Amino acid sequence: MSVLVGILMGSDSDWPHVKAAADVLKEFGVPFEAHVMSAHRTPDKVAQYAREAESRGIKVILAAAGGAAHLAGVVAAHTTLPVIGIPVPTNLAGGLDSLLSMVQMPGDIPVATVGVGSGGPRNAGLLAISILALSEAKLAEKLKDFRKRLVEKVTARDQSLQSRINEE
DSSP states (O other), rough: OOOOEEESSSSSSGGHHHHHHHHHHHHOOOOOOEEETTTSSHHHHHHHHHHGGGGGTOOOOEEEEETTHHHHHHHTTSSSEEEEEEEEETTTTTEEEEEEEEHHHTTTOEEOOOOOOOOHHHHHHHHHHHHTTTTTHHHHHHHHHHHHHHHHHHHHHHHHHHHHHHOO
């Protein structure tokens, strides 16, 4: 199966913050690729990747960056594919700077953006899966099963809590 999701990072140091997206894509059997590209240091390479992604079979691009976090916006400017920004935490503002850079994209060139922190990258992967599931029935079924397991997990946790409360 060809690669369906492209993951771009501004630096290889972003990988620990992005890995959860890759992990959930693996969990669902979604083929992906990951690359380091910088909106500022390799702008031509980023533009070329974005322009060629669709013709290579990619359906969704995840773009992770910190600070000014322009990578997602630059990618979105060069493709009509869905782009999901993953704000990377920074020392300066804990990632708030990255988040605000991504969510403040100008009108007409959208970038979906997930939260900063551990849930954000995983949610980026799940959002990509949700987009792909619109046209892939097997993936849609996997996603529905995943959601059912979430309900079961939370229900079990509630039952465990209730038992502990009743024992006190």
